[in-house]
Amino acid sequence: MTYETALAVLGDPTRRQVFERLRGGPCPVHAIAAGMTVSRPAVSQHLKVLKDAGLVEERSEGVRRIYSLRREGLAELRDWLDSFWDDALLAFKIEAERTHWQIKRTRDGNE
Amino acid sequence: MTYETALAVLGDPTRRQVFERLRGGPCPVHAIAAGMTVSRPAVSQHLKVLKDAGLVEERSEGVRRIYSLRREGLAELRDWLDSFWDDALLAFKIEAERTHWQIKRTRDGNE
């Protein structure tokens, strides 16, 4: 989805914990909940939010629902982050063209 | 600071709006609030949170407080995001352990 959604969804610590739990690989719900302090329904609810945000995908295996990470869901967020550094480069270039001063700066911004 | 903080802080839409407003360059508080629907104190409060998270920095100019973006505050979050792809690469590498592939994702900006 959008980077806004990803940020809002991953902003919650518990939900992030669920998300990171899946870095180890696909996992059924009860196994995710086992390592956490909150109840299993709470985990289910977080998984639904994560799924709606495209950060996680679900597959059925009998009575189990196996959830796994969906890294593409993070792509927009990553691009958004990168664009901030593009901003810095752009501003740097404009500034360099506008003024002929010698510029000694760090890569991150003004000082 | 940590990527957890960055995610929690940027999770709020209004706060993100304040943050993105600063992409255009340093800005005093009243000017930020001018383009928004919420009150000026609300903006101040968001700026405080952003500053505590290291995402923004403040400088005084007379009676004005000029806020500007602090891109380093995003670095940890970006690294965290990248690490997800590292996960994928690692798993892939293990999978293809017999063939000696060189996989590389290029990105500038690393200090």
Added chain:
DNA sequence: CCGTTTCGTAAGTCATGACTTACCGTAAGT
């Protein structure tokens, strides 16, 4: 000086959403 601009903080309100327990359907084992 005195009024204005700028901004942070205090105090209080209110909605959102993260939990809980309870319940239901479904699949599998015996």
Added chain:
DNA sequence: ACTTACGGTAAGTCATGACTTACGAAACGG
């Protein structure tokens, strides 16, 4: 068929935090 494991959904509670207005302090202009 009965029992158990698994997990989604409903309903209700409760705390967090995002707002508001009101106020005080600091710099500046007239």
